[in-house]
Amino acid sequence: MWSPSETPRPEQPTGRQPTVLMTAVKAGRVNQGRVLQALHDLGPLSRADLARLAGVSRATIGSIVQPLLERGLLAEGEPQRGATPGGKPARPLWFAPDSPPLAAVHLVPGWVEAALVSADGRILAAASGRFRVTAPAATVVDCVVDRLNAVLAGSAARALGVGIAVGGIVESTSGTIVACNLMPELSGLPLGPLVSERVDLPVHLDLHPRAQAIGDRWSGPGRGEQSFASIYIGEAIGAGLFLNGAIHCGPAGAGGEIGHTVVDVRGRTCRCGQRGCWETIATRDWLREEAARLRLPAAQAMTTALLAGLSAAGNADAKELFERYAHNLALGVVNLQQILAPGLFILHGDVIAGGEALRGRVERQARSQLPPRSAAEPQITFGSAHDRTTLLGAAGLVLSQSFPLVG
Amino acid sequence: MWSPSETPRPEQPTGRQPTVLMTAVKAGRVNQGRVLQALHDLGPLSRADLARLAGVSRATIGSIVQPLLERGLLAEGEPQRGATPGGKPARPLWFAPDSPPLAAVHLVPGWVEAALVSADGRILAAASGRFRVTAPAATVVDCVVDRLNAVLAGSAARALGVGIAVGGIVESTSGTIVACNLMPELSGLPLGPLVSERVDLPVHLDLHPRAQAIGDRWSGPGRGEQSFASIYIGEAIGAGLFLNGAIHCGPAGAGGEIGHTVVDVRGRTCRCGQRGCWETIATRDWLREEAARLRLPAAQAMTTALLAGLSAAGNADAKELFERYAHNLALGVVNLQQILAPGLFILHGDVIAGGEALRGRVERQARSQLPPRSAAEPQITFGSAHDRTTLLGAAGLVLSQSFPLVG
DNA sequence: CTGGGTATGTACGGGCTTCTGACATACCGA
DNA sequence: TCGGTATGTCAGAAGCCCGTACATACCCAG
Numbered sequence: 001m002w003s004p005s006e007t008p009r010p011e012q013p014t015g016r017q018p019t020v021l022m023t024a025v026k027a028g029r030v031n032q033g034r035v036l037q038a039l040h041d042l043g044p045l046s047r048a049d050l051a052r053l054a055g056v057s058r059a060t061i062g063s064i065v066q067p068l069l070e071r072g073l074l075a076e077g078e079p080q081r082g083a084t085p086g087g088k089p090a091r092p093l094w095f096a097p098d099s100p101p102l103a104a105v106h107l108v109p110g111w112v113e114a115a116l117v118s119a120d121g122r123i124l125a126a127a128s129g130r131f132r133v134t135a136p137a138a139t140v141v142d143c144v145v146d147r148l149n150a151v152l153a154g155s156a157a158r159a160l161g162v163g164i165a166v167g168g169i170v171e172s173t174s175g176t177i178v179a180c181n182l183m184p185e186l187s188g189l190p191l192g193p194l195v196s197e198r199v200d201l202p203v204h205l206d207l208h209p210r211a212q213a214i215g216d217r218w219s220g221p222g223r224g225e226q227s228f229a230s231i232y233i234g235e236a237i238g239a240g241l242f243l244n245g246a247i248h249c250g251p252a253g254a255g256g257e258i259g260h261t262v263v264d265v266r267g268r269t270c271r272c273g274q275r276g277c278w279e280t281i282a283t284r285d286w287l288r289e290e291a292a293r294l295r296l297p298a299a300q301a302m303t304t305a306l307l308a309g310l311s312a313a314g315n316a317d318a319k320e321l322f323e324r325y326a327h328n329l330a331l332g333v334v335n336l337q338q339i340l341a342p343g344l345f346i347l348h349g350d351v352i353a354g355g356e357a358l359r360g361r362v363e364r365q366a367r368s369q370l371p372p373r374s375a376a377e378p379q380i381t382f383g384s385a386h387d388r389t390t391l392l393g394a395a396g397l398v399l400s401q402s403f404p405l406v407g
Numbered sequence: 408m409w410s411p412s413e414t415p416r417p418e419q420p421t422g423r424q425p426t427v428l429m430t431a432v433k434a435g436r437v438n439q440g441r442v443l444q445a446l447h448d449l450g451p452l453s454r455a456d457l458a459r460l461a462g463v464s465r466a467t468i469g470s471i472v473q474p475l476l477e478r479g480l481l482a483e484g485e486p487q488r489g490a491t492p493g494g495k496p497a498r499p500l501w502f503a504p505d506s507p508p509l510a511a512v513h514l515v516p517g518w519v520e521a522a523l524v525s526a527d528g529r530i531l532a533a534a535s536g537r538f539r540v541t542a543p544a545a546t547v548v549d550c551v552v553d554r555l556n557a558v559l560a561g562s563a564a565r566a567l568g569v570g571i572a573v574g575g576i577v578e579s580t581s582g583t584i585v586a587c588n589l590m591p592e593l594s595g596l597p598l599g600p601l602v603s604e605r606v607d608l609p610v611h612l613d614l615h616p617r618a619q620a621i622g623d624r625w626s627g628p629g630r631g632e633q634s635f636a637s638i639y640i641g642e643a644i645g646a647g648l649f650l651n652g653a654i655h656c657g658p659a660g661a662g663g664e665i666g667h668t669v670v671d672v673r674g675r676t677c678r679c680g681q682r683g684c685w686e687t688i689a690t691r692d693w694l695r696e697e698a699a700r701l702r703l704p705a706a707q708a709m710t711t712a713l714l715a716g717l718s719a720a721g722n723a724d725a726k727e728l729f730e731r732y733a734h735n736l737a738l739g740v741v742n743l744q745q746i747l748a749p750g751l752f753i754l755h756g757d758v759i760a761g762g763e764a765l766r767g768r769v770e771r772q773a774r775s776q777l778p779p780r781s782a783a784e785p786q787i788t789f790g791s792a793h794d795r796t797t798l799l800g801a802a803g804l805v806l807s808q809s810f811p812l813v814g
Numbered sequence: 815c816t817g818g819g820t821a822t823g824t825a826c827g828g829g830c831t832t833c834t835g836a837c838a839t840a841c842c843g844a
Numbered sequence: 845t846c847g848g849t850a851t852g853t854c855a856g857a858a859g860c861c862c863g864t865a866c867a868t869a870c871c872c873a874g
Contacts, residue, residue: 250748
């Protein structure tokens with residue numbers, strides 16, 4: 001039961017994308033999505049609150065919310081007194097504790113993690129497993145389905161669907177892994193349909209940084225934000241761009257390859273073949289090389305946490321390197337801000353260990369590098385340390401697909 | 408009668424953006440916009456064609472189109488025989504020759520151009536004027552209104568509205584010019600409301616590169632494209648980003664400042680204070696400096712056309728510089744492609760004079776700099792030489808605002 | 815000249831959604 | 845016990861899209 005929910009119509013007179021019209025029922029789904037989003041953004045709200053928020057009548061909100069209550073996705077909380085005396089107390093709406101859960105998978109080279117997530121973002125069950133990077137595709141699929149079945153077994157209610165986040169290049173419309181540098185066996189694998197058939201649930205496949213961005217939006221620092229960039233800085237660098245209320249996705253799932261934007265055209269050669277990619281000066285590898293050059297202690301095991309410690313302890317070389325690393329990180333942020341002006345940048349991965357010392361430095365650097373005329377100063381935030389964001393985002397993929405926010 | 412058409416609701420419980428819901432009538436407007444877009448993309452189409460294109464019944468298209476016919480925006484053409492024999496000949500729909508026109512203004516330092524544009528993108532009348540860059544704001548407003556009245560007088564039908572494209576930083580929601588480096592007198596000027604009051608028409612103000620992108624979309628190489636970047640390369644560099652069927656606009660109208668993204672962090676200092684902005688190696692100024700360094704003939708008046716000529720004539724230095732310039736241009740394109748993957752890049756401004764020789768070089772350079780795994784190779788196109796695109800785009804602003812394509 | 819075939823445009827009822835106004839409900843305080 | 849106030853709901857109306865059926869217009873074969 002493979003269901004990308006929007007199968008492209010088979011034949012079009014021209015080669016371009018079809019013109020798609022708005023329908024009453026589509027409008028209804030969009031509105032349901034907007035209400036869910038508002039609840040996620042602002043916490044439990046009564047129908048009256050939602051009506052004021054959207055500028056519509058309470059009756060309208062009632063009719064939008066009704067199907068969600070009947071499906072068991074939402075539930076009414078205890079009546080609560082408002083600030084003003086008098087009046088009927090409002091019954092806040094919130095995600096039902098026993099709502100149909102969402103299944104999520106995070107697949108990276110050699111490792112897979114599956115989880116069952118409640119609609120309000122709590123992880124109900126989790127299971128993970130390792131596999132050989134060189135394992136054949138079938139083994140990987142088995143591993144994914146195994147872990148998925150393990151977490152699905154823990155729930156009496158049938159899950160709404162499965163979201164899969166993959167590190168690599170994917171085509172989300174067909175659910176196919178186009179390429180995966182570190183697991184070449186998976187290239188061309190239609191993982192979405194395969195898993196969908198085995199677990200008999202709709203499956204949504206997408207890029208890891210994009211899922212991460214959705215996770216930030218649903219239950220991270222991006223909550224309630226209209227635009228932000230969610231950047232992963234680890235062995236590689238990628239970004240999920242949330243722009244004007246929707247995750248950005250180029251043709252065939254491209255985009256977000258911010259790690260391979262050139263910032264130092266005469267710099268060192270990147271493994272992608274280009275010179276001076278951001279990755280060459282902003283990943284841990286760069287940090288360790290520079291640390292070794294400066295003969296810092298434990299250079300080969302250098303982390304942002306260690307460096308922050310050395311810097312705070314007064315090591316001049318470490319201090320300089322720390323500042324330079326912040327500068328390098330800020331470079332990519334600044335470029336993105338100039339182009340898209342998301343305003344908010346949520347950093348994940350290795351940098352998080354650098355803590356407030358690093359965050360503040362990056363933010364200061366970024367702001368000083370931007371022209372003062374910029375209306376809103378960009379804000380830098382770190383994701384949470386125990387990084388379940390991607391997993392939550394994978395779950396959010398299911399909701400995003402079920403309730404599209406934009407027509 | 409200032410009308411940004413979507414005045415934000417006055418008071419919200421929270422500080423964030425309001426939740427906005429979909430309405431039947433909104434859906435109707437969106438569908439009207441989609442139909443107009445399809446017509447603009449594909450030329451005159453019958454109702455049956457449109458129905459097939461959108462996958463809906465002919466009756467639906469009929470009801471969508473009816474109000475547009477009654478408003479005089481569209482008209483039925485002569486019955487035309489289809490390819491197959493038999494059947495009632497289709498009556499193609501197209502923009503009415505006597506449809507209500509759109510007014511457009513292009514305002515740059517020292518110069519203003521106004522035009523009356525028909526709905527199908529023909530320029531019906533034009534007027535331009537100069538003013539001193541240091542002139543007070545009132546003078547500039549007078550100049551704009553004068554030229555506007557001049558072109559408006561030529562039409563019996565009342566115009567739908569006025570679109571104004573401004574080189575500078577604007578806030579489109581309030582119609583205010585936030586800052587304008589080369590005309591500091593205009594900073595903070597609420598040009599939109601001022602003009603709207605004087606000509607008694609709704610006015611839509613936006614950034615020059617964004618208007619340019621809309622122009623490309625409505626009547627340029629971007630026609631029918633879902634995503635592309637429209638880049639202006641002149642004394643400065645700016646970009647309008649058309650992403651997934653909508654023009655991208657950051658908070659307060661920010662974004663698109665691609666000229667000040669860093670590509671050569673150890674390069675020369677930009678006037679913005681940063682080092683190695685794309686502008687420092689991709690504008691005409693760089694070209695002339697390098698030409699002078701190489702002692703090329705007419706270095707101080709060097710243009711891409713001249714350089715292309717010298718290169719074709721066999722001048723080795725010119726050839727090398729030409730290639731290097733193409734490389735520099737490609738740098739920005741590649742970065743944008745990595746981040747957003749628009750797939751299509753429409754270049755305007757000085758570079759156009761470089762002709763196919765330059766276009767081909769930039770495209771080749773860009774493709775060679777991108778990893779081969781990229782699904783779709785980026786395409787480079789030049790705008791038309793007699794560049795009326797911005798003016799047409801300013802007119803398109805009016806339509807875009809009247810018929811939003813995305814709910 | 816006539817009738818079959820085909821494709822276009824339109825009329826009508828049905829379903830879905832939101833909007834408006836009115837009504838029942840629930841709590842507070844006098 | 846009775847106003848005052850805020851919440852949630854019900855019924856009717858309006859707007860939009862959808863499916864079907866019907867009138868229209870043309871070609872072509874006989």
